[in-house]
Amino acid sequence: MFDSLAEKLQATLADVRGRGTLTEDDVNAAMREIRLALLEADVNFKVVKRFTNAVKERALGSDVIGQLNPGQQVVKIVNDELSALMGGESEELKFSSSPPTVILMAGLQGSGKTTATAKLARYLREQHRSSVAVAACDVYRPAAVDQLVTVGGQAGADVYERGTDADPVAIAKWALDRASREGKDVLIIDTAGRLHVDENLMTELAEIKRATSPTDILLVVDAMTGQDAVNVAEQFAEVVQFDGVVMSKLDGDARGGAALSVKSVTGKPILFASTGEKLDQFERFHPDRMAQRILGMGDVLTLIEKAESQFDEQQAKELERKIRRSEFGLDDFLEQLRQIRRLGPLQSLLGMIPGLGGHQLRNLRVDEREFDRIQAIITSMTPEERRNPEIIKGSRRIRIARGSGTNVQAVKALIRQFGQMQRLMKSMQSGKMPDIGALMRQGR
Amino acid sequence: MARDWQDLFITRDGSSAAVQDEPQQQEKRRGFFKRLRENMRKTREALTSEISSTLFENLDEETWEKLEEALIAADVGARTTAEIVEQLEQEADRGELTGGEQLTARLTELLANVARVGDSRIDLTAGPTVLLMVGVNGTGKTTSVGKIAWHLRKELDQKVVLGAADTFRAAAVEQLEEWSRRAGVDFVKGPPDSDPGSVAYEAVAQGVRDRADVVMVDTAGRLHTQDNLMAELAKVRRVIAKQIPDAPHEILITVDATTGQNGLRQAKLFAEAVDVTGIVLTKLDGTAKGGIALAIARELGIPVKLIGIGEQLEDLRPFDPDDFAKALLS
Numbered sequence: 001m002f003d004s005l006a007e008k009l010q011a012t013l014a015d016v017r018g019r020g021t022l023t024e025d026d027v028n029a030a031m032r033e034i035r036l037a038l039l040e041a042d043v044n045f046k047v048v049k050r051f052t053n054a055v056k057e058r059a060l061g062s063d064v065i066g067q068l069n070p071g072q073q074v075v076k077i078v079n080d081e082l083s084a085l086m087g088g089e090s091e092e093l094k095f096s097s098s099p100p101t102v103i104l105m106a107g108l109q110g111s112g113k114t115t116a117t118a119k120l121a122r123y124l125r126e127q128h129r130s131s132v133a134v135a136a137c138d139v140y141r142p143a144a145v146d147q148l149v150t151v152g153g154q155a156g157a158d159v160y161e162r163g164t165d166a167d168p169v170a171i172a173k174w175a176l177d178r179a180s181r182e183g184k185d186v187l188i189i190d191t192a193g194r195l196h197v198d199e200n201l202m203t204e205l206a207e208i209k210r211a212t213s214p215t216d217i218l219l220v221v222d223a224m225t226g227q228d229a230v231n232v233a234e235q236f237a238e239v240v241q242f243d244g245v246v247m248s249k250l251d252g253d254a255r256g257g258a259a260l261s262v263k264s265v266t267g268k269p270i271l272f273a274s275t276g277e278k279l280d281q282f283e284r285f286h287p288d289r290m291a292q293r294i295l296g297m298g299d300v301l302t303l304i305e306k307a308e309s310q311f312d313e314q315q316a317k318e319l320e321r322k323i324r325r326s327e328f329g330l331d332d333f334l335e336q337l338r339q340i341r342r343l344g345p346l347q348s349l350l351g352m353i354p355g356l357g358g359h360q361l362r363n364l365r366v367d368e369r370e371f372d373r374i375q376a377i378i379t380s381m382t383p384e385e386r387r388n389p390e391i392i393k394g395s396r397r398i399r400i401a402r403g404s405g406t407n408v409q410a411v412k413a414l415i416r417q418f419g420q421m422q423r424l425m426k427s428m429q430s431g432k433m434p435d436i437g438a439l440m441r442q443g444r
Numbered sequence: 445m446a447r448d449w450q451d452l453f454i455t456r457d458g459s460s461a462a463v464q465d466e467p468q469q470q471e472k473r474r475g476f477f478k479r480l481r482e483n484m485r486k487t488r489e490a491l492t493s494e495i496s497s498t499l500f501e502n503l504d505e506e507t508w509e510k511l512e513e514a515l516i517a518a519d520v521g522a523r524t525t526a527e528i529v530e531q532l533e534q535e536a537d538r539g540e541l542t543g544g545e546q547l548t549a550r551l552t553e554l555l556a557n558v559a560r561v562g563d564s565r566i567d568l569t570a571g572p573t574v575l576l577m578v579g580v581n582g583t584g585k586t587t588s589v590g591k592i593a594w595h596l597r598k599e600l601d602q603k604v605v606l607g608a609a610d611t612f613r614a615a616a617v618e619q620l621e622e623w624s625r626r627a628g629v630d631f632v633k634g635p636p637d638s639d640p641g642s643v644a645y646e647a648v649a650q651g652v653r654d655r656a657d658v659v660m661v662d663t664a665g666r667l668h669t670q671d672n673l674m675a676e677l678a679k680v681r682r683v684i685a686k687q688i689p690d691a692p693h694e695i696l697i698t699v700d701a702t703t704g705q706n707g708l709r710q711a712k713l714f715a716e717a718v719d720v721t722g723i724v725l726t727k728l729d730g731t732a733k734g735g736i737a738l739a740i741a742r743e744l745g746i747p748v749k750l751i752g753i754g755e756q757l758e759d760l761r762p763f764d765p766d767d768f769a770k771a772l773l774s
Contacts, residue, residue: 036522039516039521039522039705040521040522041705042519042704042705045513045516045517108702108727108730109582109584109727110582110584110700110727112581141619142618142619142622142623143616143618143619143622144615144619145615146614146615146618147613147614147615147616149614149615150614150615195727195730196730196731197729197730197731222582222702222703224580224700224703224707225702225703226519226702226704226705226732226736227516227518227704227732228702228730228731228733229702232702232730232731249581249582251669251670252667252706253669253709254704254709255705255706257704258704277581277612
């Protein structure tokens with residue numbers, strides 16, 4: 001649906017190359033693209049305005065002569081500014097010096113509080129070896145208590161509940177007493193979803209806060225939230241001064257501009273990302289990754305830098321020559337594979353490629369061990385076999401399989417796939433480098 | 445134009461609309477308008493301060509910018525906003541719009557026109573009519589199914605069966621069961637962890653057996669990017685169609701009004717999987733304006749059929765494009 005902003009910027013500024021500096025018109029054209037991309041990512045329009053002004057100032061003043069073309073230069077400025085805006089390091093929960101640490105969960109209806117409560121409980125049990133209890137204070141939504149009993153139990157937390165007839169403030173107070181008595185390290189209080197403009201329920205939330213003096217108050221924000229995220233965050237900040245944010249439903253394809261808006265408007269850090277329906281799909285939030293996701297631009301710069309440092313131009317020419325003459329053997333394939341792998345784990349490499357959004361990426365699971373197996377098989381061959389894979393039959397196959405710790409089927413499959421790849425290369429007229437994607441598909 | 449439950453639903457006896465006499469209808473309509481306005485008060489305050497102070501002045505560059513920002517802030521989306529603003533600018537250039545008042549009126553008209561797509565009514569004459577509720581997690585599917593069932597039962601005197609095909613989320617079945625009790629309608633569930641298709645099948649079978657008017661099937665929330673779960677949804681639909689060829693007759697997607705531009709992706713992918721026929725725009729009672737519904741209507745041609753403007757039963761209402769446009773901007 002969206003093209004990557006990085007690509008758009010480079011296209012917009014392509015003809016500026018060589019002029020040395022960016023004119024105001026160039027920059028304005030780039031700003032229009034940035035503005036549109038950020039709005040489509042649901043970044044609040046006021047934040048967008050401030051942001052484009054900051055980028056514009058830097059872009060106009062900057063010198064674009066250098067190794068990067070002007071498009072890339074602006075991409076870099078955008079990336080820098082965005083990362084700065086998202087906050088640098090990922091931040092941590094606070095823990096009370098006199099347990100239990102009390103964590104109060106708040107948010108709109110359907111933002112994912114109950115799920116986040118259970119996930120956080122599990123996270124703290126696993127990562128901090130804490131004993132955790134969760135308190136069911138959502139007495140309004142039918143069966144919300146049942147839901148917490150189930151998922152809280154799955155997370156290995158004690159679930160403190162008193163049905164739906166008690167008052168939420170009373171339940172919270174009672175749960176805190178019980179957690180202290182039972183020597184829990186952490187008590188997480190799940191509350192009912194409430195609208196930030198619902199005075200009664202917001203007052204109730206403030207009362208729960210007063211009654212339990214939470215160590216941390218977390219606002220759960222749906223990653224798909226639009227422009228309204230700012231209003232929601234401001235209201236919750238005013239009433240309960242929350243300490244941090246949990247972004248939920250980040251496993252979808254929403255760009256998550258809400259994260260940027262909330263951070264920018266309230267200054268509160270985003271602490272956790274909830275990325276799936278399973279309880280263990282919950283992790284510390286990384287601002288830099290979010291910046292890249294919002295722009296859908298991948299980390300082009302890193303990829304370019306890495307590729308430049310790893311690929312020897314001389315080697316590349318030699319390779320081209322071999323491919324043109326159909327001399328590309330298993331040895332060359334092995335060398336290619338090693339070069340690519342030197343760039344880093346393939347999964348993260350793919351993430352740097354613009355246009356490969358999170359969605360496609362997750363479906364394309366790269367099994368690094370598969371590459372280990374391929375390398376093992378090739379290195380178990382004699383030089384002659386590597387030059388001439390056709391001679392690998394019967395006993396050779398068995399020897400290679402044994403030497404590489406694989407099996408005969410795997411050896412056969414590799415040789416067959418390599419044959420297909422050779423044919424593919426022959427069909428390439430221009431003699432350019434085989435693209436990474438094609439290599440990978442063959443490799444699998 | 446759908447304004448009341450009798451206007452939204454076409455029922456088999458067809459007499460329900462006639463039961464109400466004119467003054468009562470008027471009264472009800474006023475009641476609704478009042479409620480919508482009250483619930484959207486904050487929204488309007490925010491917008492009014494931005495719009496009335498500028499639009500009623502002259503139509504200059506600043507006006508267009510402010511207008512654009514107001515629409516963007518309502519989640520209408522950059523593209524739809526650009527189109528609307530451009531059209532208004534052109535009309536102003538041609539001298540067709542001269543002051544702020546005219547502009548506001550024309551803007552409301554344009555917004556309502558964008559919202560007015562497809563068939564905005566729901567036909568319940570199939571005997572039984574099967575209604576499938578789909579949507580992303582936390583958008584209000586179960587609550588909407590419960591409330592619709594209540595209205596169909598209490599106001600339109602329909603015999604309703606609810607099928608709890610959300611077999612995934614903890615306690616979702618209990619939540620719907622509670623609604624079935626409140627609405628006084630029949631309820632079908634499977635054993636724990638059962639296949640959603642089999643629950644849907646059972647619910648439709650019971651609806652046919654008991655000669656129900658409406659069978660409503662609730663499904664688990666799923667992200668539109670989860671291919672396996674979207675395939676599961678398509679299967680639920682096929683299972684239903686096996687018993688009644690034209691069913692499900694109505695497939696509604698719940699869209700949370702606070703959703704941003706991703707709502708368009710949601711609607712698109714759900715529509716590709718199961719032919720969505722309408723939108724239930726939920727949680728309009730906050731400060732979110734639900735402008736994403738306009739983007740969905742414009743790009744995908746799927747009409748909003750119901751809106752949720754509060755937690756009470758009567759807060760789920762038939763959608764009206766004019767009221768929506770006014771509430772968005774008045």
